[in-house]
Amino acid sequence: MGLDxxxxxxxxxxxxxxxxxxxxxxxxxxxxxxHGWQDVAEPMAAITALMRTQQIxxxxxxxxxxxxxxxxxxxxxxALLSFTRDGALAMNRASALLQVHATSVTNAVDRLEHxxxxxxxxxxxxxxxxxxxxxxxxxxxxxxATTELNAKVxxxxxxxxxxxxxxxxIFSKFRRDAGDFASEEPGHP
Amino acid sequence: MGLDxxxxxxxxxxxxxxxxxxxxxxxxxxxxxxHGWQDVAEPMAAITALMRTQQIxxxxxxxxxxxxxxxxxxxxxxALLSFTRDGALAMNRASALLQVHATSVTNAVDRLEHxxxxxxxxxxxxxxxxxxxxxxxxxxxxxxATTELNAKVxxxxxxxxxxxxxxxxIFSKFRRDAGDFASEEPGHP
DNA sequence: TATTGTTATACTCTATAACTATA
DNA sequence: TATAGTTATAGAGTATAACAATA
Numbered sequence: 001m002g003l004d005x006x007x008x009x010x011x012x013x014x015x016x017x018x019x020x021x022x023x024x025x026x027x028x029x030x031x032x033x034x035h036g037w038q039d040v041a042e043p044m045a046a047i048t049a050l051m052r053t054q055q056i057x058x059x060x061x062x063x064x065x066x067x068x069x070x071x072x073x074x075x076x077x078x079a080l081l082s083f084t085r086d087g088a089l090a091m092n093r094a095s096a097l098l099q100v101h102a103t104s105v106t107n108a109v110d111r112l113e114h115x116x117x118x119x120x121x122x123x124x125x126x127x128x129x130x131x132x133x134x135x136x137x138x139x140x141x142x143x144x145a146t147t148e149l150n151a152k153v154x155x156x157x158x159x160x161x162x163x164x165x166x167x168x169x170i171f172s173k174f175r176r177d178a179g180d181f182a183s184e185e186p187g188h189p
Numbered sequence: 190m191g192l193d194x195x196x197x198x199x200x201x202x203x204x205x206x207x208x209x210x211x212x213x214x215x216x217x218x219x220x221x222x223x224h225g226w227q228d229v230a231e232p233m234a235a236i237t238a239l240m241r242t243q244q245i246x247x248x249x250x251x252x253x254x255x256x257x258x259x260x261x262x263x264x265x266x267x268a269l270l271s272f273t274r275d276g277a278l279a280m281n282r283a284s285a286l287l288q289v290h291a292t293s294v295t296n297a298v299d300r301l302e303h304x305x306x307x308x309x310x311x312x313x314x315x316x317x318x319x320x321x322x323x324x325x326x327x328x329x330x331x332x333x334a335t336t337e338l339n340a341k342v343x344x345x346x347x348x349x350x351x352x353x354x355x356x357x358x359i360f361s362k363f364r365r366d367a368g369d370f371a372s373e374e375p376g377h378p
Numbered sequence: 379t380a381t382t383g384t385t386a387t388a389c390t391c392t393a394t395a396a397c398t399a400t401a
Numbered sequence: 402t403a404t405a406g407t408t409a410t411a412g413a414g415t416a417t418a419a420c421a422a423t424a
Contacts, residue, residue, distance in 0.1 A: 056364070181209045
C-alpha cells in the first residue's frame with residue numbers, strides 16, 4: 001500500500017504533510033557518505049532508523065491505549081504492578097524497573113491515583129518509602145489494555161519471528177554494555 | 190563496568206534511582222509468558238528493548254549537542270539543510286523528509302531562526318510556501334556538531350558492524366511496510 | 379476547494395534544584 | 402550523611418483546531 005484513491009501517497013502513521021517516494025534515511029546515509037563521513041554513515045542510518053521505528057511503534061501503542069485513558073508510560077506502570085505478587089511496589093523500585101526518573105514516577109502515579117487505578121500506601125517499616133498499590137479497577141483496566149495491545153500491536157508487530165529474536169539479542173547486549181543491568185547473560189560474566 | 194567504588198551498581202545513562210542486577214525487560218518477558226501471553230512475550234520484549242535503546246541513544250546525542258545549544262530535532266534540521274544544494278528547503282519538504290509534524294517544524298525553525306542559524310525567506314513563485322535558509326553561522330555550527338556527534342556517538346555506537354547492517358535491514362523493511370516510503374528496495378516493487 | 383504555514387492551546391515526558399522526612 | 406519522595410519550574414515534542422493567504 002501507500003497510495004490513496006487519487007494516486008497520492010499517504011502515511012498510515014505519522015501524519016506527515018508531504019509524501020515520499022524514496023527512503024529519506026537511505027538518502028541521508030548517501031549524503032553522509034558523499035560528504036566524507038563514510039565510516040559513520042551506516043551507524044548514523046541505523047540509529048536514525050531505530051528512532052523512527054520507535055516513533056511508529058509508540059504511536060501505535062498510544063493509539064490503542066487512548067480509549068483506556070492511558071499513555072504508554074502509565075500503561076507500563078499498571079502492567080508492572082499487575083505482575084507483582086501482591087500488586088504493590090515501592091516508588092523507588094518502580095523507578096528502577098521502568099527505568100524512568102523519580103519525578104516521572106511521581107507524575108505517573110499522581111495521575112493513576114487520581115483516576116482511581118492505584119493508591120499510595122505507607123511502607124510498614126521504612127517510613128520514607130511509599131508503596132504503589134493496584135486497585136481492583138486498575139487491575140481490570142490493565143488486563144483489558146494488555147489484551148488490546150497484544151492483539152493490535154505485539155501480535156502483528158511488523159517484524160518476523162526471526163527478526164524479533166535478532167532484535168532481542170542485539171538490544172540486550174547494547175543495554176548491558178550501556179550499564180542498564182549487570183551480567184546474567186550466559187557467557188557474559 | 191557497572192559498579193562504583195563502594196560496590197554499588199550505577200547507571201552511566203538514565204539517572205535511575207536504584208540499581209538492577211538483572212535485565213528488567215527479560216523479567217517482564219518471563220512474566221508475560223507465565224501469564225498466558227507466550228505468543229506475544231517476545232515481540233513485547235523486542236519492542237520494549239527498542240524503546241529503551243532509543244532512549245539511551247537519544248540521551249547520548251542530546252548530551253553531545255547541548256554545548257552547541259541544539260536538541261537532536263534541531264540538529265537534524267540543520268544537518269538536512271546543510272546537505273541541500275543551496276542550503277534552503279521548503280517547510281513542507283522539511284516536514285516530509287524529517288518525518289515530523291508541520292507544527293514541529295514551525296517550532297524548530299522559530300528557535301533556530303531566533304538563534305540566527307536559519308532564516309525564513311519567501312518562495313519565488315509559490316507565495317504560500319516559506320523557505321528555510323541556512324545562515325553561515327548555521328552551516329558552521331552544523332559542521333561542528335556533526336563532527337562531535339560522529340566522534341562521540343556514531344563512531345562507537347555500541348553495535349557491531351554486522352549488527353548495524355542487520356538493524357538497517359530490519360528497520361528498512363519495517364518502515365517501508367509501515368508506509369514511510371514506497372518501494373525502492375531491490376526485490377520489493 | 380485544496381494547500382501552506384502559523385497561531386493558540388493542551389498534554390506528555392524530561393530534567394534540575396530545593397525541600398521534607400526519615401534512615 | 403545518605404536516601405525516598407515531593408514540589409516547583411522549565412523546556413521539549415506532539416497533537417488538534419482554527420485561521421489567513423494563496424493556489
